[in-house]
Amino acid sequence: MIERYTTRRIRSRYLQALQSIPLPVRRTEPPDAVLPIDLAGLPILATELIDYRPIRFSLVVGQARFRLTFKETEPTLIGHVIALGTPDPRLIISEPLHTEWALAHEQPLTEAAQRLWTNTTRTCER
Template identity: 70%
Template sequence: MIPDRYTTRRIRARYIKALNAIPLPVRRTDPPDQVLPIDLAGLPILGTETIDHHQVQYSLVLGQTRFRLTFKYNRPDLIGHIIDLETPNPRLIISDPTHTEWALTNEQALTETATRIWTANTKSCNH
């Protein structure tokens, strides 16, 4: 029989081992990864573009054909999403009313950049 003082330690060790085996999404890296940087929502940033004197980050929403748009330095940082990237007419969805006027003024530049980044980072299969 195992004494009680060792039971908790062994259970804790097994629990930590099980947690380390689970593939959890990365929230941030320190120092930031230069190959595939991660934004504050845990999404990979595929591109950064300067539009109208603001740096805009294009983060891939995993499993969907959309980008999450955020400002790199402005707060609040969320602009919205570009959806329907696999179609000829992607659309801008504005999430934060604070940036509505700026986003509508620069909608064409935002969607063109998103389309360019999307085509550069996706592969098409002809099989």
């Protein structure tokens, strides 16, 4: 009979433990001026105008990629620029509604991401 309720007890204790953990702040009002955070919880490193639209470049921590989002257009997600540590970065489009615009502006998006990546990362030699 004890084994019958074990899963429920474990789940209950797990939920209690999760509620006691302080989760990182996803968004602040007003936005933090030093390091703003996007809705996915990623730090926004820069905002650049491409075709008169402000595009936010959010750092995906631990990866050589930026998450690209519109600042004033819904849905906000455009996609990702990956392989930033290589000479040939690529744009991955995540939102079908923005496919046409993103393909038309693929070169400025990848160039801006590459420039931002080289300006914000430092080379460590040991």
